[in-house]
Amino acid sequence: MSTPAPISVETLHTRVQSIFQSCGLTPQNARAVTDVIVAGERDHCKSHGIYRIEGCLRVIKAGMVKPDAIPELHDSGKAVIEVDAHAGFSNPAFFAAKDTLVARAKETGIAALVIRDCLHFSALWHDVEALAEEGLAALSMCPSYASVAPTGGTEPLLGTNPFAFGWPRPGPHPYVFDFATSVAARGEIELHRRAGTPIPEGWAIDRDGKPTTDPDAALAGAMLPFGGHKGSAISTMVELLAGALLGEFMSKEALEFSGGTHLLPRHGALILALDPATFSARSGRDPLAEGERLLTAIAGQGARLPSQRRFKARVSSLRDGIFLSEAELAQLDRFEAEGLAAL
Amino acid sequence: MSTPAPISVETLHTRVQSIFQSCGLTPQNARAVTDVIVAGERDHCKSHGIYRIEGCLRVIKAGMVKPDAIPELHDSGKAVIEVDAHAGFSNPAFFAAKDTLVARAKETGIAALVIRDCLHFSALWHDVEALAEEGLAALSMCPSYASVAPTGGTEPLLGTNPFAFGWPRPGPHPYVFDFATSVAARGEIELHRRAGTPIPEGWAIDRDGKPTTDPDAALAGAMLPFGGHKGSAISTMVELLAGALLGEFMSKEALEFSGGTHLLPRHGALILALDPATFSARSGRDPLAEGERLLTAIAGQGARLPSQRRFKARVSSLRDGIFLSEAELAQLDRFEAEGLAAL
Numbered sequence: 001m002s003t004p005a006p007i008s009v010e011t012l013h014t015r016v017q018s019i020f021q022s023c024g025l026t027p028q029n030a031r032a033v034t035d036v037i038v039a040g041e042r043d044h045c046k047s048h049g050i051y052r053i054e055g056c057l058r059v060i061k062a063g064m065v066k067p068d069a070i071p072e073l074h075d076s077g078k079a080v081i082e083v084d085a086h087a088g089f090s091n092p093a094f095f096a097a098k099d100t101l102v103a104r105a106k107e108t109g110i111a112a113l114v115i116r117d118c119l120h121f122s123a124l125w126h127d128v129e130a131l132a133e134e135g136l137a138a139l140s141m142c143p144s145y146a147s148v149a150p151t152g153g154t155e156p157l158l159g160t161n162p163f164a165f166g167w168p169r170p171g172p173h174p175y176v177f178d179f180a181t182s183v184a185a186r187g188e189i190e191l192h193r194r195a196g197t198p199i200p201e202g203w204a205i206d207r208d209g210k211p212t213t214d215p216d217a218a219l220a221g222a223m224l225p226f227g228g229h230k231g232s233a234i235s236t237m238v239e240l241l242a243g244a245l246l247g248e249f250m251s252k253e254a255l256e257f258s259g260g261t262h263l264l265p266r267h268g269a270l271i272l273a274l275d276p277a278t279f280s281a282r283s284g285r286d287p288l289a290e291g292e293r294l295l296t297a298i299a300g301q302g303a304r305l306p307s308q309r310r311f312k313a314r315v316s317s318l319r320d321g322i323f324l325s326e327a328e329l330a331q332l333d334r335f336e337a338e339g340l341a342a343l
Numbered sequence: 344m345s346t347p348a349p350i351s352v353e354t355l356h357t358r359v360q361s362i363f364q365s366c367g368l369t370p371q372n373a374r375a376v377t378d379v380i381v382a383g384e385r386d387h388c389k390s391h392g393i394y395r396i397e398g399c400l401r402v403i404k405a406g407m408v409k410p411d412a413i414p415e416l417h418d419s420g421k422a423v424i425e426v427d428a429h430a431g432f433s434n435p436a437f438f439a440a441k442d443t444l445v446a447r448a449k450e451t452g453i454a455a456l457v458i459r460d461c462l463h464f465s466a467l468w469h470d471v472e473a474l475a476e477e478g479l480a481a482l483s484m485c486p487s488y489a490s491v492a493p494t495g496g497t498e499p500l501l502g503t504n505p506f507a508f509g510w511p512r513p514g515p516h517p518y519v520f521d522f523a524t525s526v527a528a529r530g531e532i533e534l535h536r537r538a539g540t541p542i543p544e545g546w547a548i549d550r551d552g553k554p555t556t557d558p559d560a561a562l563a564g565a566m567l568p569f570g571g572h573k574g575s576a577i578s579t580m581v582e583l584l585a586g587a588l589l590g591e592f593m594s595k596e597a598l599e600f601s602g603g604t605h606l607l608p609r610h611g612a613l614i615l616a617l618d619p620a621t622f623s624a625r626s627g628r629d630p631l632a633e634g635e636r637l638l639t640a641i642a643g644q645g646a647r648l649p650s651q652r653r654f655k656a657r658v659s660s661l662r663d664g665i666f667l668s669e670a671e672l673a674q675l676d677r678f679e680a681e682g683l684a685a686l
Contacts, residue, residue, distance in 0.1 A: 080622060082625060111422070112622075152646035175583070179573050227571075233649050279590070287587045
């Protein structure tokens, strides 16, 4: 069997957007969802690449998302901006509010964006990169489904609660991290289960709250936060800031609402944008040049900056195209031909 | 030798404040510095208790701090407020700006406080607790001295960079965490050195960047961030947000400026305050009641909420007084009688 020829980032974008439009998304919504999925595939971040198309179609078919929702911006004119996704995907809501968030942060120094009532599957790095491109530092966080026990606890209560940060750099790629506050992703445990190999110690506990290296027992029990009680505290902070603070679902309520983890969760999200020019003005120093001193010193020690693998993959995808497998291409064909009926 | 009688929190406050005033602090500065030191002692948080008096006096004696500095508030009327400590301690600067920060956060939903050019020794929990008392969620962070190598690196570059979060609760005590982003504090390694016991694996590397359990080799090398590359990324974020963003020192510059870690570091700090009433208004839900659902569920699993030991100690100190050792009381006497000459 010959390896399929690569397809360009643009071609993949056109094909994915067409799939979403044929499944009821408005062109604007389809573009926003496609942007993040194709960016994931482009960056070899397969967990947020075209693999996600099926999950998006499933929530449409299940009637859990409004594919043609029109995000509604609520701008108080102050430092907190809100956008109601109206049960649509999070991505169109973010992009509907992005320009206002950028302008407000540059005007007031710091601004927050609240996304309400969305279906969420997005890679948070996509949002913080978009803000870093505008010269802003950014934080992004959201709850997910309750699948992680607090450190010292016994039952799933916290989500895998991603936490992302972006910082503008002079070159094409900002400083970006985006990680789950659980020690491992659920998918990684699933891979061990399929391979019949034990999971490392410290990843999970079983149904009785006991440490386990058995993937089946882990999946029936709870995952653990990264970094012990410190990571558990950060995950709790994400629940409070991106859930309770907004009056939106936390991970437990998101799970109760959906009745299981087989579909994308519904909840809100919080994004903070900080303008280095405002914050540093009185100092007379160049904040980005200062940041470079640190970041080049980290890299100079041989330590890896986060996202470097993604950026490397991005360069090669933009130059050589994206290499998809036969199965992936066949699935794209099926989704294009059959839409929701392909599920 | 009989155990000394306990002294009341008020008496200790009066004695400590009097020491600082006799060493040149204005009454307002002395009160702010005393507040955090006595709060630390009251909460059995010895690392930020009266043990810190000597360190404060040392920087005064060395001429590294301006004891009678008058913090200068710069209020743009927007979401970012600045206070210049003018080479004074951080605590009076924070308290000089606190009311403005609280009012601004309630007006704009989110506000940031930049503290510039301060000598820093404060427990960050003290600041976020003061904001939680006003009904605000708060984040606080600052660099320190370069003593931690980035994950995968070999040399000290990051500080122990504390990161604190506060969330208001209905009872007397908020949800608060405050931790170093290093896996252990330098003082803990020092305790192992004195006891002649090895440090746990994963705490530190030696001068050649190799993992070590030898406390001497660790102190000559570098500490490591908590939680591997995720903790390293958070520590880097603290350098960028509470250093570069503000145009203030990062941990490496703070170390170069002081020429060693024997005196308190000079740098800035960043505090964010978020108003739950503003953020949740459109949802119709009570954000603090939502938060309680999560926090009581964590405690209900038998998991410990952060700061619970401190709050328990606080209750007993307020009821029974603070128990100091003979040596601690003798040192207080000496500082009271001799001031800076006691050093």
